[in-house]
Amino acid sequence: MAALTKGGSEFDPAALELVEWRAQRDLGAPVPDSPPAGAGGWGVDGFDPAGRWRRWLRDAHPPRFPAPAGIEVVGVGVGDSESFAATAAFGLRLPARTEAAFAALPGKAGWRCYVARAGSAPAAAATCTDGPTTLLAVDATAEVGRRSPARAALLHRVIEDAIADGVALIAARTDEGAEGHGDAAAGLLLAGFEKAYRCPAWVDAGLPAS
Numbered sequence: 001m002a003a004l005t006k007g008g009s010e011f012d013p014a015a016l017e018l019v020e021w022r023a024q025r026d027l028g029a030p031v032p033d034s035p036p037a038g039a040g041g042w043g044v045d046g047f048d049p050a051g052r053w054r055r056w057l058r059d060a061h062p063p064r065f066p067a068p069a070g071i072e073v074v075g076v077g078v079g080d081s082e083s084f085a086a087t088a089a090f091g092l093r094l095p096a097r098t099e100a101a102f103a104a105l106p107g108k109a110g111w112r113c114y115v116a117r118a119g120s121a122p123a124a125a126a127t128c129t130d131g132p133t134t135l136l137a138v139d140a141t142a143e144v145g146r147r148s149p150a151r152a153a154l155l156h157r158v159i160e161d162a163i164a165d166g167v168a169l170i171a172a173r174t175d176e177g178a179e180g181h182g183d184a185a186a187g188l189l190l191a192g193f194e195k196a197y198r199c200p201a202w203v204d205a206g207l208p209a210s
Contacts, residue, residue, distance in 0.1 A: 023128040023137040024206040046198030056193040058170040067156040068149035076113040081106045087124040091140025116150040123150035134162035136172040139210040155191040
């Protein structure tokens with residue numbers, strides 16, 4: 001099952017959702033016991049049965065937007081995991097009990113974690129890289145409207161680091177049924193992502209990406 005991005009890069013949606021499965025497994029989310037083979041059928045708008053999450057894709061071209069000035073984006077190591085975990089849980093509007101799952105990510109193979117320090121509106125992000133694909137698995141900001149400079153700074157850093165890692169595809173996802181979905185999608189569009197397909201239904205049970 002091959003598909004193309006608008007930029008012309010070929011990718012396999014089933015292989016991409018395998019990266020999602022591995023990321024959600026690392027987060028301790030309730031995923032299927034084994035990687036879903038094919039994740040169901042493929043319809044005109046994505047997987048069938050489809051869930052509420054929309055996949056967004058980006059080729060590995062350099063950012064075409066400037067990094068916002070005055071915002072420090074910090075890569076998070078094992079010793080700094082508590083701040084990252086609290087920021088991620090708060091930005092995704094999740095209960096404090098989920099912080100342990102986020103705190104386990106820094107230092108884990110294939111993961112990069114970040115915090116953007118921007119006054120009263122910090123934001124966090126985490127990516128999971130597997131082979132030629134980087135998945136933006138955590139995209140967390142509590143700022144109203146979600147078109148925040150902190151988020152833009154994080155996206156800029158995520159893209160640059162993914163390109164440095166030699167990936168061919170950068171993926172994200174948004175909840176089409178969530179309040180503020182339009183703002184979340186607009187931020188990805190500005191960062192060069194393209195609206196793609198509907199994720200398979202099992203993805204709905206995972207921790208939210210954004």
